Amino acid sequence: MTTESTPYVAPDQNDPAVRKGQEDRLREVWKPPSGWFFRWTDVNNNRIGVWYTLTAFGFMLFAGVLALIMRTQLAVPNNDLVTANTFNQLFTLHGSMMMFLFAVPMFEAVSIILLPQLLGARDLPFPRLSGFGYWSFLIGGVFVSGSIFFDAAPDGGWFMYPPLTTRTDLSGLGADIWMLGLSFIEVSSVAAAVELIVGVLKCRPPGMRLNLMPLYAWYILVVAVMILFAFPPLIAGDVLFEMERLLNWPFFNAEKGGDPLLWQHLFWIFGHPEVYIVFLPSIALFAMLIPTFAQRHLLGYPWIVLAAVGTAFLSFGLWVHHMFTTGLPKISLAFFAAASEAVAIPTGVQIFVFIATLWAGNVKKSTPLLYASGSLAVFVIGGLTGVMVAVAPFDWQAHDTYFIVAHLHYVLIGGTLLPLFAGLYYYWPLITGKKLSDKLGRIAFWIMFVGMNLTFFPMHLSGLLGMPRRVFTYPEELGIGGLNLASTAGSYLFALGVLIVCIDLALSPRRPKAPRNPWNAGTLEWLALPDDEDWGIRSVPLIESRYPIWDQKNFVQKVDEGRFFLPDAEEMRRESIITTVLDARPLQVIRLGTPSVKPMMTAVALAGVFILTTYHLYLLSALSGIATLACVLWWLWTGTAEIPEKPTKHIGHGIEVPLYTSGPSAPGWWAMFITMMADATAFSGLVFGYFFFWTIHTNFPPTGAGLDGPGVFWPMVALAATLAGWAATVGAREVHRRGNVAAGRLLLVLGIVATLSSLFAGLAGPWYSGMDPELHVYPAIVWTLAIWTAVHAAIGVIMQAYTLARSLAGKMTPVYDADLRNITVYHHFLALTGIVTFCTIGLFPGSHDNAQGQPQALGTRPQGHVVDADPPADDLGGAFHVLLSVGCGHLREIADAGDGAERLSAGHADRDDRRAAGDRRGGLYRASPVADARRPCAA
Numbered sequence: 001m002t003t004e005s006t007p008y009v010a011p012d013q014n015d016p017a018v019r020k021g022q023e024d025r026l027r028e029v030w031k032p033p034s035g036w037f038f039r040w041t042d043v044n045n046n047r048i049g050v051w052y053t054l055t056a057f058g059f060m061l062f063a064g065v066l067a068l069i070m071r072t073q074l075a076v077p078n079n080d081l082v083t084a085n086t087f088n089q090l091f092t093l094h095g096s097m098m099m100f101l102f103a104v105p106m107f108e109a110v111s112i113i114l115l116p117q118l119l120g121a122r123d124l125p126f127p128r129l130s131g132f133g134y135w136s137f138l139i140g141g142v143f144v145s146g147s148i149f150f151d152a153a154p155d156g157g158w159f160m161y162p163p164l165t166t167r168t169d170l171s172g173l174g175a176d177i178w179m180l181g182l183s184f185i186e187v188s189s190v191a192a193a194v195e196l197i198v199g200v201l202k203c204r205p206p207g208m209r210l211n212l213m214p215l216y217a218w219y220i221l222v223v224a225v226m227i228l229f230a231f232p233p234l235i236a237g238d239v240l241f242e243m244e245r246l247l248n249w250p251f252f253n254a255e256k257g258g259d260p261l262l263w264q265h266l267f268w269i270f271g272h273p274e275v276y277i278v279f280l281p282s283i284a285l286f287a288m289l290i291p292t293f294a295q296r297h298l299l300g301y302p303w304i305v306l307a308a309v310g311t312a313f314l315s316f317g318l319w320v321h322h323m324f325t326t327g328l329p330k331i332s333l334a335f336f337a338a339a340s341e342a343v344a345i346p347t348g349v350q351i352f353v354f355i356a357t358l359w360a361g362n363v364k365k366s367t368p369l370l371y372a373s374g375s376l377a378v379f380v381i382g383g384l385t386g387v388m389v390a391v392a393p394f395d396w397q398a399h400d401t402y403f404i405v406a407h408l409h410y411v412l413i414g415g416t417l418l419p420l421f422a423g424l425y426y427y428w429p430l431i432t433g434k435k436l437s438d439k440l441g442r443i444a445f446w447i448m449f450v451g452m453n454l455t456f457f458p459m460h461l462s463g464l465l466g467m468p469r470r471v472f473t474y475p476e477e478l479g480i481g482g483l484n485l486a487s488t489a490g491s492y493l494f495a496l497g498v499l500i501v502c503i504d505l506a507l508s509p510r511r512p513k514a515p516r517n518p519w520n521a522g523t524l525e526w527l528a529l530p531d532d533e534d535w536g537i538r539s540v541p542l543i544e545s546r547y548p549i550w551d552q553k554n555f556v557q558k559v560d561e562g563r564f565f566l567p568d569a570e571e572m573r574r575e576s577i578i579t580t581v582l583d584a585r586p587l588q589v590i591r592l593g594t595p596s597v598k599p600m601m602t603a604v605a606l607a608g609v610f611i612l613t614t615y616h617l618y619l620l621s622a623l624s625g626i627a628t629l630a631c632v633l634w635w636l637w638t639g640t641a642e643i644p645e646k647p648t649k650h651i652g653h654g655i656e657v658p659l660y661t662s663g664p665s666a667p668g669w670w671a672m673f674i675t676m677m678a679d680a681t682a683f684s685g686l687v688f689g690y691f692f693f694w695t696i697h698t699n700f701p702p703t704g705a706g707l708d709g710p711g712v713f714w715p716m717v718a719l720a721a722t723l724a725g726w727a728a729t730v731g732a733r734e735v736h737r738r739g740n741v742a743a744g745r746l747l748l749v750l751g752i753v754a755t756l757s758s759l760f761a762g763l764a765g766p767w768y769s770g771m772d773p774e775l776h777v778y779p780a781i782v783w784t785l786a787i788w789t790a791v792h793a794a795i796g797v798i799m800q801a802y803t804l805a806r807s808l809a810g811k812m813t814p815v816y817d818a819d820l821r822n823i824t825v826y827h828h829f830l831a832l833t834g835i836v837t838f839c840t841i842g843l844f845p846g847s848h849d850n851a852q853g854q855p856q857a858l859g860t861r862p863q864g865h866v867v868d869a870d871p872p873a874d875d876l877g878g879a880f881h882v883l884l885s886v887g888c889g890h891l892r893e894i895a896d897a898g899d900g901a902e903r904l905s906a907g908h909a910d911r912d913d914r915r916a917a918g919d920r921r922g923g924l925y926r927a928s929p930v931a932d933a934r935r936p937c938a939a
Helices: 016-029 045-073 084-118 125-149 174-202 217-246 260-294 301-315 330-342 342-358 365-387 394-397 402-432 436-462 481-510 555-560 600-613 618-639 667-695 713-737 739-768 777-806 818-841 880-884 891-899
Strands: 575-580 586-591 650-654 657-660
Touching: 045 084, 045 125, 045 481, 045 777, 084 125, 084 174, 084 217, 084 330, 084 402, 125 174, 125 555, 125 600, 174 217, 174 402, 174 600, 174 667, 217 260, 217 301, 217 667, 217 777, 260 301, 260 342, 260 365, 260 402, 260 667, 301 342, 330 365, 330 394, 365 394, 365 436, 402 481, 575 650, 586 650, 586 657, 600 618, 600 739, 618 777, 618 818, 667 818, 713 739, 713 777, 713 818, 739 777, 739 818, 777 818
Parallel strands: none
Antiparallel strands: 575 586, 650 657
């Protein structure tokens, strides 16, 4: 930021003609595209957010219909409304859609709408990325949810435990649809998380220091960071899962050294933070509406921020309480039980802050506050039962019963669904300019509140009386027919409440416009006019308070009259302000992406990769991958790192900032860094798998033909080449920055050669050693790490070549060098990946002891080797054992059965002959499993 040093005539904001000219230019620049097709190429956050929200809401309604069919089937004993296989598909798709297609996408959708308004920004920093995320979500969601109409839906539960799901003879195409379809959706979730983190950190208005941010922005920042560390382990598990299904690599096959518990670890490292990923945004909505209806500032601002951060931190230490019945050592049970109970502390802090604010304020009764109060009551009940199942002995008895179903739904409905209805009634005037009906809203609330408790409270009792989860029917002798009938009646009552809300939404267009800021709120989003403009905000304000509408004199008038920053669009470009991370000082005016077909085309091409792979059409999938790469390069070449027509721009009040920045000041640099953090987390999941197998086997790595490690030579050559490519890229950045363009280009060429060499050398080790990934899990995990690193090396080569091409085309100079700085960040992470991979597969004890010194003939594979697949697992003990494998001295028979702790009961009556230590069928007809202390712990 620099102060104006040359004569500059500021516009006279007192002149109505000047203000009208500014508004006309802003209106023209932010005008949406027209036409039946091109209207869908818009990338404005207002439209993308609304599309996202409506799509997620539609998936929620569809998943709710599936739940009603399930409840109808369970209304009476021995019912035959649907078959066992159909029931399996129903509950699998219901859970998957609610978690992957509703809860997380809805949070991201609402955030895309609200966050720019809350931050006084014109839009998020990467609007086209938001568009890409939406189209990926839509295509993936339709692909997964539509499978049930073709009797091809997944039927292995939303958790997809092996081996029922990895063995192709036990599960059909549905498992591939689940895995690849939801992996595609996970890409959109990570993309949205990157967008939201950069938006919160870099797009705040001048003066909005971190301690002045709206609490919603704090929660979004925390949750988006959680997504970066929760989703990638699941992506790593997806990679292993699909490689076992498609290539027969035995990561979860106990007969060949694999272990199904690895999937449980990777899944629940994602699965339990997922609960808080969908809960914390709901708390964020409370943090916005409760001060409004209390008409005072929220009490305990620092405490609620710390509580949100603490909840997020603790949530990553709880995943094993989903695995208490798998035979873990007692020290693991104690640690994770304590952590599961400790998370109630920061959660309680947040709830008491809200109660205290209402107590201290002048409460205005309203429909949104009614929903908020009811959801807190429901959530507290779910939290109390959560503390119960955190106690291992109780969990051994309640695990996989309907008690857990009741607990889960009290948490999710109280912590996600009802708060979203509160936010719907609160923010509907902001989005549409019209209020929803208070009368219909309150009728719907009480119907849903009664229906929800009637549905799920009896499930606590039916679970304690012995009803297991995921059974499609039950015998009359169990004595729980009345409880199930009550639950079914309650589910239809809850659905009636949701229907009334839908009717209220449908009637909304007929209602008159609401006044501006009808709730008299104090935060920035309520600057929006009932007839909302696409530009987001008239001028970017200077913030001095957490509630500027309440506290800053004539604030709304000054914003409307363009008396703050960036009131005009002189160059007819979409623009917003980039500020510093800590204290929000203006750094740059960013040129935002405009409506384009490129995000949609990229999403369609990438969808082809996942969908065609599902049907084993590998050639077409590869062609679709090439099309995806072409779309991405086209998108980047024409839409990013544009050299501006002038170096700086006046934003008002005598302040002039650059139109282009690179390095840590630029949002693109932050986006690359955050994306690579997610990538590194996924990679760490694969490395975790390697050492997990090491902890559970006494002779890992094994020896023998097809099993001997890659040796030292090739991994060290690959490591040296990786580091050489990294050094060349860093050197290119430094010499280019100093103005030596030719030397920078030469170093980029050398970097391309070195990185490409690392790709082939990394694959040469396991290839020349003859490692057969179908024989045993050791060669499979080595090949996986080598391929992961090779793929990233190939991407690094593409980045280096792209940057070189930009330099040769005159689109990158020593001053405008964002591309080079961004790919350097990528190569930092690539170097770290190479160090970990090649040291692990080449230097880890035992990995090279019996490796052949000479390469075998190209293309040969050893035949006929008999593998000692699964030696007895000793309890290795020690801190490393506990922390890494979380007690991998589990019961060996569980791994032998390959079924972990849980197994689907419904629809697998023909598989009773398969050993399954976690099979709960033996306890199905028990009258009181809680009282049966002799019940096996894995039940």
